Amino acid sequence: MRHVAIVVTGxxxxxxxxxxxxxxxxxxxxIRYGLDLELRxxxxxxxxxxxxxxxxxxxxAALTRDEIAAHSAWNAGLTLPEALxxxxxxxxxxxxxxxxxxxxxxxxxxxxxxxxxxxxxxxxKGALVLRYQELFEHAAERHxxxxxxxxxxxxxxxxxxxxYALAGAEIQRIEGILTGTTNHILGRMxxxxxxxxxxxxxxxxxxxxxxxxxxxDGWDTLCKILLIANAAAGTSLELADIPRSGIRKxxxxxxxxARADGKSLKxxxxxxxxxxxxxxxxxxxxxxxxxxxxHVNGTNxxxxxxxxxxxxxxxxxxxxxxxxxxxxxxxxxxxxxx
Amino acid sequence: MRHVAIVVTGxxxxxxxxxxxxxxxxxxxxIRYGLDLELRxxxxxxxxxxxxxxxxxxxxAALTRDEIAAHSAWNAGLTLPEALxxxxxxxxxxxxxxxxxxxxxxxxxxxxxxxxxxxxxxxxKGALVLRYQELFEHAAERHxxxxxxxxxxxxxxxxxxxxYALAGAEIQRIEGILTGTTNHILGRMxxxxxxxxxxxxxxxxxxxxxxxxxxxDGWDTLCKILLIANAAAGTSLELADIPRSGIRKxxxxxxxxARADGKSLKxxxxxxxxxxxxxxxxxxxxxxxxxxxxHVNGTNxxxxxxxxxxxxxxxxxxxxxxxxxxxxxxxxxxxxxx
Numbered sequence: 001m002r003h004v005a006i007v008v009t010g011x012x013x014x015x016x017x018x019x020x021x022x023x024x025x026x027x028x029x030x031i032r033y034g035l036d037l038e039l040r041x042x043x044x045x046x047x048x049x050x051x052x053x054x055x056x057x058x059x060x061a062a063l064t065r066d067e068i069a070a071h072s073a074w075n076a077g078l079t080l081p082e083a084l085x086x087x088x089x090x091x092x093x094x095x096x097x098x099x100x101x102x103x104x105x106x107x108x109x110x111x112x113x114x115x116x117x118x119x120x121x122x123x124x125k126g127a128l129v130l131r132y133q134e135l136f137e138h139a140a141e142r143h144x145x146x147x148x149x150x151x152x153x154x155x156x157x158x159x160x161x162x163x164y165a166l167a168g169a170e171i172q173r174i175e176g177i178l179t180g181t182t183n184h185i186l187g188r189m190x191x192x193x194x195x196x197x198x199x200x201x202x203x204x205x206x207x208x209x210x211x212x213x214x215x216x217d218g219w220d221t222l223c224k225i226l227l228i229a230n231a232a233a234g235t236s237l238e239l240a241d242i243p244r245s246g247i248r249k250x251x252x253x254x255x256x257x258a259r260a261d262g263k264s265l266k267x268x269x270x271x272x273x274x275x276x277x278x279x280x281x282x283x284x285x286x287x288x289x290x291x292x293x294x295h296v297n298g299t300n301x302x303x304x305x306x307x308x309x310x311x312x313x314x315x316x317x318x319x320x321x322x323x324x325x326x327x328x329x330x331x332x333x334x335x336x337x338x
Numbered sequence: 339m340r341h342v343a344i345v346v347t348g349x350x351x352x353x354x355x356x357x358x359x360x361x362x363x364x365x366x367x368x369i370r371y372g373l374d375l376e377l378r379x380x381x382x383x384x385x386x387x388x389x390x391x392x393x394x395x396x397x398x399a400a401l402t403r404d405e406i407a408a409h410s411a412w413n414a415g416l417t418l419p420e421a422l423x424x425x426x427x428x429x430x431x432x433x434x435x436x437x438x439x440x441x442x443x444x445x446x447x448x449x450x451x452x453x454x455x456x457x458x459x460x461x462x463k464g465a466l467v468l469r470y471q472e473l474f475e476h477a478a479e480r481h482x483x484x485x486x487x488x489x490x491x492x493x494x495x496x497x498x499x500x501x502y503a504l505a506g507a508e509i510q511r512i513e514g515i516l517t518g519t520t521n522h523i524l525g526r527m528x529x530x531x532x533x534x535x536x537x538x539x540x541x542x543x544x545x546x547x548x549x550x551x552x553x554x555d556g557w558d559t560l561c562k563i564l565l566i567a568n569a570a571a572g573t574s575l576e577l578a579d580i581p582r583s584g585i586r587k588x589x590x591x592x593x594x595x596a597r598a599d600g601k602s603l604k605x606x607x608x609x610x611x612x613x614x615x616x617x618x619x620x621x622x623x624x625x626x627x628x629x630x631x632x633h634v635n636g637t638n639x640x641x642x643x644x645x646x647x648x649x650x651x652x653x654x655x656x657x658x659x660x661x662x663x664x665x666x667x668x669x670x671x672x673x674x675x676x
Binding site for chain 1: 493499503508572632642652665668669673
């Protein structure tokens with residue numbers, strides 16, 4: 001049995017779902033993978049939870065923020081480096097919100113974890129997108145791993161397919177419907193709704209965020225195609241390399257034209273490898289019924305890899321909720337120690 | 339750089355394609371994976387190729403059987419145990435034809451490889467289906483791995499998805515279109531051809547074998563669902579546990595009824611896990627347009643995993659030719675040493 005300490009940064013919806021899932025899967029991880037995964041600390045902005053007691057943080061995910069701050073394991077002012085210094089290196093589970101300007105607070109947390117020799121399973125995108133090379137070089141120096149299925153469509157296995165299931169093949173092209181929100185809104189627009197109405201409906205249903213820009217304007221898809229391509233196709237794409245347009249400007253005329261041509265409009269993240277190097281873009285495209293992503297509807301996501309030796313491999317589905325993201329984080333932890 | 343000796347058993351279409359692919363990918367395996375994979379011996383029924391010279395077997399895959407037997411590296415009567423005893427343990431690449439009665443000659447080859455402490459990447463199914471427990475227990479004793487993507491839909495990543503991309507999740511149900519031949523024939527029958535005509539056409543195109551029974555009668559699908567379920571869902575299914583019907587008895591009436599219901603007929607391998615244990619079956623089923631396998635047409639294959647935490651994940655595509663199978667074998671070798 002291998003004992004692995006887990007520290008979570010960020011206790012929003014994903015962090016809470018992960019803490020809950022870890023308790024639920026504790027026994028099966030021991031039996032199936034020989035892994036004793038224990039949540040030892042949760043770090044937030046103003047302090048953190050830590051207790052030397054085994055399984056002392058059980059049940060915490062069900063608490064409110066106020067209840068957590070009143071918990072006996074709460075240490076006001078506790079920082080991540082302090083928590084890491086008490087424990088044998090394990091895995092940092094990075095669940096803070098994505099910030100594409102500074103990468104913080106995830107960037108600081110990830111640097112601290114690597115410095116202390118911890119592996120990382122990340123659900124946040126900012127730090128990875130902005131400091132990909134730096135973080136991976138740092139991880140290589142410390143002989144630890146950074147995995148980020150949770151940041152690249154989560155329960156839809158994008159990275160595992162590209163890196164593992166297609167090992168040895170050259171990935172020549174990638175196309176993905178990588179944001180469930182925009183796929184849902186485009187679908188509703190195909191059914192006749194105007195963009196603003198479809199967006200408002202999605203917000204009312206909790207599918208779109210109150211500030212929907214990250215999804216609607218293509219940033220979320222951009223982050224994902226960048227991270228997937230860099231990992232699976234060995235590209236060195238950066239944020240500024242990737243032209244990006246979202247779905248705000250899709251008109252009834254665009255939808256009518258696509259329908260008249262027998263096609264469907266999808267917001268795609270795409271990477272193409274050419275003699276001159278790799279290029280990527282995020283844009284709405286009209287795809288044919290024979291395209292493997294044509295039937296990926298609603299909040300579903302999907303990705304297709306075009307390879308030299310294995311043909312084209314398409315993956316679709318995967319739960320698009322905090323529990324699905326938590327499951328992707330857990331999967332990455334298991335595979336780090338496999 | 340890690341040096342890995344490769345020995346191939348069986349030099350039919352898959353074995354030849356694998357030898358060719360290995361030469362083609364030699365350099366990229368060194369650069370991307372730090373693996374120096376070298377084909378050191380090829381063993382057939384009446385002898386084998388072996389030479390102590392580095393890269394001495396290059397170019398052999400292009401030769402005919404007669405040219406191989408006349409090659410300076412040909413050793414009449416050379417057996418697998420003899421070849422293995424000369425080399426440091428690496429990977430046996432098992433490419434002999436599938437025999438579901440005896441499992442031979444693959445079974446003998448696999449036992450010899452495990453006995454000598456070699457890993458196995460298998461494209462043949464017989465030995466695995468008939469002696470799954472024995473072979474995996476033997477591998478565990480010797481601390482080596484058996485991988486068999488090449489035997490479970492090859493370039494379609496069935497095992498990697500179930501074992502790796504869904505790690506930590508419970509796989510509650512699996513449904514797969516696992517044989518390209520039968521899917522193609524059913525599609526042609528939906529277009530109006532009688533079974534016998536569709537079969538003859540597929541044989542003429544090289545899609546169906548001269549003896550098509552392994553595919554047509556569901557044996558191929560049965561082997562694959564058994565092997566995928568045992569690996570990914572931890573079942574202990576055996577050949578006799580799985581009711582099987584093929585596509586011979588599909589009538590025009592069945593096709594008309596499915597069409598009238600807006601459904602499509604597919605030969606599915608299915609596994610369902612219930613309180614009382616896991617059950618599996620191979621049968622033609624009428625599936626709805628919303629089913630993730632509905633649009634898997636022609637010689638394409640596809641699989642859906644239904645899980646507790648990640649929702650449903652569907653994979654489709656993957657090249658269905660000897661080169662695709664060779665790529666799956668190479669992938670398994672890379673992942674053994676990852």
